[in-house]
Amino acid sequence: MLLQWTNYAKRLGDKGFKIMESLLLINDPVLNGFNITIELPNEGSKLDFEKELNGLLGHLKGHLHNHDITIDIIVNESFENKKNFNDQDRYNRLHEINPNIELLRTTFGLDLNA
Structure with missing residues (x-):
């Protein structure tokens, strides 16, 4: 649902x-x-x-x-708003919506902790 x-x-x-x-x-x-x-x-x-x-x-x-x-x-x-998002939470949410976000992250060498 x-x-x-x-x-x-x-x-x-x-x-x-x-x-x-x-x-x-x-x-x-x-x-x-x-x-x-x-x-x-x-x-x-x-x-x-x-x-x-x-x-x-x-x-x-x-x-x-x-x-x-x-x-x-x-x-x-x-x-x-009960959601306090950190960078990892935002990434996880985007990854749920579009799994290709991982390809983008690895292609450009993006780091969640930067």
Whole structure:
């Protein structure tokens, strides 16, 4: 589920919908049975997210072959981005999205600790 969620977010980002992409990737959604729960930081984010909800649901239902999926949105005004990324975390996330990043790193002799 998380892979398809990320793929959809990336597709939106590639189309220029960067705000929606960031809302989808702000934190990892929680899957409980057929229900997906996403926590957003404010009502404005929720409104923006709801505009794309049908497209997201359609994508997930089609790619996961499950038409019982639902998405609940929780607004948490005291929400803080729980992810504190160091260089290795960023690299791991990029590697999940595109494994070819390793080829780039080795080709140019890039070091994560530099």
